[in-house]
Amino acid sequence: MATALTHDYREHKDNHDLKHIPGTFGPPIIGHTFPLVRDLYGTIEKQYRTFGPVSRFGLAGFKGVLLIGPDLFQQVYLDKDKNFSAEMGYRGSLGRYYRGALLLRDHEEHKFQRRMMQSAFKNDAMKGYIDTMGPMIGEAVESWGDTPNMKFFPAIKQNLLDVAGKIFVGLDPDNAEADKMNQAFTDVANGMMGIITAEIPGTKHYKAKKQERYLKGFYRSLIEERRKGDGKDTFTYFVKEKTEDGEYFSDEDIESAMSFLLFAAHDTTTSALSHLMYYLGQDLETQQRLRDEVMAIDKEFLEYEDLDKMPLAEIAVKEALRLHPSVMMMQRRTINECELGGYRIPADTILFMTPMHTQRMAEYWDNPEKFDIDRWLEPRMEHKRHSFSFVGFGGGAHKCIGMHFALMQVKNFLHQFLRRYEVKLADHAKPDMQTVPLPKPSDDLPIVLRKIA
């Protein structure tokens, strides 16, 4: 078994010496990027059939090894020997704008930073968030009204952005600072799609870097004020949290955590809800089962205690995430030489892990392409066949810290939405899904809404 080495793995270049691993890196620089963007599942399935669960792979300028299947996810997530680095796995991608964020920290450093964020997701904090969330979602949903043609994706994206501004940062949607923050967040996220990574005026990267600095400065300017106040927003929880030595976390730590928070929370939940709506708009029977569930909670707004009364809502969004995970690719880099799936993987090798393929493997899921919430219920309980056959929220030390928040948001949305409307996919809606920059229906999901109350 490999042991943690004392060298600083952060100084090393990526290892590309992988000739003993089956597969190819694909064409220079672009690797397998184009086929993957066109058809993520098909490309990974072909790779799996041709080369098996461990294969050489190139993507967006990176060369490494593709890992397929729950056993390999488990080995990486639960590794106790410090064989894998999330920081180095993501440095070339997310690291452009999110250096120092929780997902880009390893081991002890990661544990230390995670502590700062944890208090913001405990029960007391969540109870405060839910009181804000229900009315804000309700108001937006009410304003949609009867409509024969509405694009769901931009509407839910805007609403979730408003809710995030209020709950995470304590800013009302009509506050000018909230507009600026939302724009900056969007520009930074767009920067990820830029090809040029030098700060040249006019490029996406230039704009993203400028906005990254603006956001950090904006958060920094609020730290002292929030520390003195009695706000119930996530930011206030972060600034008031102390280390084991009784010190506040540094301003840099707080800025990095805040910058990443919106990115980690917003697009992921928007994507999950859009895919869920795509299926509910076609499967009216499941839609009615979910509606019966929310109707049984006879309240205008959900309270924290009501969340457990919505098991169907929870499995419905997990089923949508199983078919269309919001995080389409997870990355790590080996720190030590280790063995994965019978192959020797040298130190400093990038690992690519795609939940979508693992979550559709026929070995673990019956009729895997079908949206079918009953697979999560007795007697089938297909998710119990392997603890890592569903990895929509990741696993191990880096498992999504906002999972319960995301589920709470989805339940609030369904509670507000399904009591008011019956939804159908518009006749002209297309089945095409995009995976980059974020997984969603390519045509922004046109739907027909009919008011039922």
Ligand code: HEM
């Ligand atoms: C449906 C919505 C969401 C999905 C599908 C999702 C998915 C994920 C996944 C797969 C990871 C692990 C990535 C990896 O191991 O490489 C992750 C990590 C993370 N997520 Fe989420 N997420 C969602 C919502 C949220 C929300 C609402 C928040 C915050 C409020 C959040 C904050 C984070 C953070 C901070 C991490 C890094 C955790 C760490 O490194 O310890 N996520 N998420």
